[in-house]
Amino acid sequence: xxxxxxxxxxxxxxxxxxxxxxxxxxxxxxxxxxxxxxxxxxxxxxxxxxxxxxxxxxxxxxxxxxxxxxxxxxxxxxxxxxxxxxxxxxxxxxxxxxxxxxxxxxxxxxxxxxxxxxxxxxxxxxxxxxxxxxxxxxxxxx
Numbered sequence: 602x603x604x605x606x607x608x609x610x611x612x613x614x615x616x617x618x619x620x621x622x623x624x625x626x627x628x629x630x631x632x633x634x635x636x637x638x639x640x641x642x643x644x645x646x647x648x649x650x651x652x653x654x655x656x657x658x659x660x661x662x663x664x665x666x667x668x669x670x671x672x673x674x675x676x677x678x679x680x681x682x683x684x685x686x687x688x689x690x691x692x693x694x695x696x697x698x699x700x701x702x703x704x705x706x707x708x709x710x711x712x713x714x715x716x717x718x719x720x721x722x723x724x725x726x727x728x729x730x731x732x733x734x735x736x737x738x739x740x741x742x743x
Contacts, residue, residue, distance in 0.1 A: 610617040623629050686693045690702040721728055724735045732738065 606620065607617050610620060618626070684693045685696050687695055687700045687702075688697045689700045692702070695701075722730050722735045723732045725737045727735075730736075
């Protein structure tokens, strides 16, 4: 029973135990455990029919449930949490779609150019190719 209902019944001088189910009352608990509990005898004393020891009990047949498995991963307290940040204005807490910065909305999405990996040739030290594709490769071999 919720605490509020008990407080209301006490305020109105009602017997709050009459509002409670018998299942939750003390006398039900005492009645349930009044029957003596007999311990199990030692297995050497058991009377077992002759066909029972010959039976083989196998594990139940289980099937994998359909669908994608859920990641059963619990995030530990030592892991760092990542915060959302907007590409348009650089503030944290929202993304570009929910950006409310009016000065940047009319400009459209910012053009973030990923930093490319520049190949540097070890022969001529030029950018844009490596030593396998170097045009000066043949001249250095001779």
